[in-house]
Amino acid sequence: MQPLILIVEDEPDIAGTLGRYLERAGLRVVLAHDGRRGLELFVEHRPSLVILDLMLPGLGGLEVLRSLRLLGSVPVVALTALVSQNDRLRGFELGADDYVPKPFYPLEVVSRVQALLRRSGVGRPLEGRGGLTLDSVSRRVQQGGHHLELRPSEFALLSAFLLFPDRVFSRSELLDALGHETHDTLERTVDVHIRNLRQKLGPDHGICTVFGSGYRYERA
Amino acid sequence: MQPLILIVEDEPDIAGTLGRYLERAGLRVVLAHDGRRGLELFVEHRPSLVILDLMLPGLGGLEVLRSLRLLGSVPVVALTALVSQNDRLRGFELGADDYVPKPFYPLEVVSRVQALLRRSGVGRPLEGRGGLTLDSVSRRVQQGGHHLELRPSEFALLSAFLLFPDRVFSRSELLDALGHETHDTLERTVDVHIRNLRQKLGPDHGICTVFGSGYRYERA
DNA sequence: GGCCGGTGTTCAAAAGTTGTGAACACGCTC
DNA sequence: GAGCGTGTTCACAACTTTTGAACACCGGCC
Numbered sequence: 309m310q311p312l313i314l315i316v317e318d319e320p321d322i323a324g325t326l327g328r329y330l331e332r333a334g335l336r337v338v339l340a341h342d343g344r345r346g347l348e349l350f351v352e353h354r355p356s357l358v359i360l361d362l363m364l365p366g367l368g369g370l371e372v373l374r375s376l377r378l379l380g381s382v383p384v385v386a387l388t389a390l391v392s393q394n395d396r397l398r399g400f401e402l403g404a405d406d407y408v409p410k411p412f413y414p415l416e417v418v419s420r421v422q423a424l425l426r427r428s429g430v431g432r433p434l435e436g437r438g439g440l441t442l443d444s445v446s447r448r449v450q451q452g453g454h455h456l457e458l459r460p461s462e463f464a465l466l467s468a469f470l471l472f473p474d475r476v477f478s479r480s481e482l483l484d485a486l487g488h489e490t491h492d493t494l495e496r497t498v499d500v501h502i503r504n505l506r507q508k509l510g511p512d513h514g515i516c517t518v519f520g521s522g523y524r525y526e527r528a
Numbered sequence: 529m530q531p532l533i534l535i536v537e538d539e540p541d542i543a544g545t546l547g548r549y550l551e552r553a554g555l556r557v558v559l560a561h562d563g564r565r566g567l568e569l570f571v572e573h574r575p576s577l578v579i580l581d582l583m584l585p586g587l588g589g590l591e592v593l594r595s596l597r598l599l600g601s602v603p604v605v606a607l608t609a610l611v612s613q614n615d616r617l618r619g620f621e622l623g624a625d626d627y628v629p630k631p632f633y634p635l636e637v638v639s640r641v642q643a644l645l646r647r648s649g650v651g652r653p654l655e656g657r658g659g660l661t662l663d664s665v666s667r668r669v670q671q672g673g674h675h676l677e678l679r680p681s682e683f684a685l686l687s688a689f690l691l692f693p694d695r696v697f698s699r700s701e702l703l704d705a706l707g708h709e710t711h712d713t714l715e716r717t718v719d720v721h722i723r724n725l726r727q728k729l730g731p732d733h734g735i736c737t738v739f740g741s742g743y744r745y746e747r748a
Numbered sequence: 749g750g751c752c753g754g755t756g757t758t759c760a761a762a763a764g765t766t767g768t769g770a771a772c773a774c775g776c777t778c
Numbered sequence: 779g780a781g782c783g784t785g786t787t788c789a790c791a792a793c794t795t796t797t798g799a800a801c802a803c804c805g806g807c808c
Contacts, residue, residue: 446695
């Protein structure tokens, strides 16, 4: 069973977008549009992680956070438009495990959610074709029962591919996945890592070149 | 159903941190911020174990301990900043099953909780490869029948590894496990402790370096 | 065919990460 | 304060990964 994520967010656009991205990343999602409903759903479903907007109508986000902490120690990713350092600190004090200021890139949130799930030991190995499994907790990759020795960049690329199979990644996006905030490295570098990864995965690697666009991992 | 731990602690930081660590170790947690609420929650939830701060506002920790003893025979881990031998003795007299002076390594508390649960008939002993055993109550480590003399930091690291074998710990997480709330120490410090630990464990230490990520303890 | 842009391959230099020994700092006890 | 155990920092060596550049290749197009 995939981990369940509870999103507590009053703006339907944001909640919907986030939800779609999380589902594409193989997670299950429940939505609550206000704090009270959020707590109800939390008790009912006991999700593995909560994404919580700190600016909520009615019962405020910080109050929800406090209540969540009393109910257990579920990992919480706090979203907020507040730029105030003060509020941010208050969020951390109350035990938000990560904090994402709006506006954000959905992929960034997905990535942080995965990281937190990894840290809490929740989550399952990602799967690909040909008996390929990638476990981000132990950071191990296997293919058909054999262990694959991947370098950090290869691991990062394969994670991106397995998180979003069949999606075309531009070289720029893949550089992002490699953690290059500033794009001062040549995009051709990606090609080299792709080549190394393909070599280690063997002939049936599943990494397709999309001429003029980038690369795509085909699941089947 | 996982064992439920009740934490009675007025400082939110400590309670939150402890709670999260316990949760990650697969335990369920409820928090009370004062003694009165602690007793209420105890009656309500009947937890398998209580972590009790002896210095509480209002109803004092020792009074709570006495009340708990009247209510049943739940195992109690006492936390306190008091260095007085006298208070420590009074805690034991009243039946605290274990006693952890502040400041403590969060993972050490987790480890002691696990050990106490084991002694109450829940759970299993902490074991590693090559006949390695770690008893957090007596604070002793053995390997193949031989006693190993570990320093506090090495003990904390090994506890983390044995609690979560096969999981990759970043240096930052390991610093957490060492109780460094503020990350003012260099992450390279971890490397040195790792080296010392490896040396004491011998050639088959099982602590793998995960290049670019951290360290992992391999069970087999 | 010859040109061209995009991609694959190779490799050595550059950049980054980790291991190790030794020195230093800190807190404790005597 | 000296002595001790412990934790931290530093400097350097050893090692691994990443990068940039050079060249080969492949297909489409004029």
